[in-house]
Amino acid sequence: MKPLDTWLSLENGFTLDDNTAYLADILQAIPLTLVLKAKCPQFSVQLLHLGHSVVANDEQVYIATEQGYSREVGLCLQQQTVVWARSVCAADAEAWHDIMDCGTLPLGMRLYELPLERTEFEFAYLSPEHPANPSNDIIVSRRSCFYLQAAPLLLIESFLPILKSHDD
Secondary structure, eight states: OOOBSOOBOTTTTOOOOTTTGGGTTTTTOSSHHHHHHHHOSOEEEEEEEEEEEEOOGGGTTTSOSSEEEEEEEEEEETTEEEEEEEEEEETTOHHHHHHHOOTTSOHHHHHTTSOOEEOOOEEEEEOTTSTTOOSSSOEEEEEEEEEETTEEEEEEEEEOGGGGGGOO
16 A cells, blocks of 8 residues: 655655556656647646745645645646645735746746756655645656746645546
């Protein structure tokens, strides 16, 4: 049984199982947007939330406050949400607010154009109860943290089961 809701690097033992092996080619894609567009040119971003929010307990490893500012989006192929993404920073990290306010443009494309430091990816199988899992299934998620003038922005991307139907 794989551990649930535990973030691990590939070096620390995260592995895909038979049900999630289809994610192998995109798990470390940078930026994820380009790989999704290659799977299906009908790519879009649905803005779900932009503004103040609570920083979840396991996000506080990087964002050391409960008062946050977040952007939540659905990354869609053929108008189906295949990835749910959340970017979160401290409520007072104003520089990140401007960067995150990009409407339905992919944030990942903006982040990789900037001279930012980024942590290595961490991965987890998330239970349906986890705040980064918008589905009723156990799903795979990845996260990494970007730094702008020492201020962190945590980016979590959760791969929804419907993505498997777009596998090549």
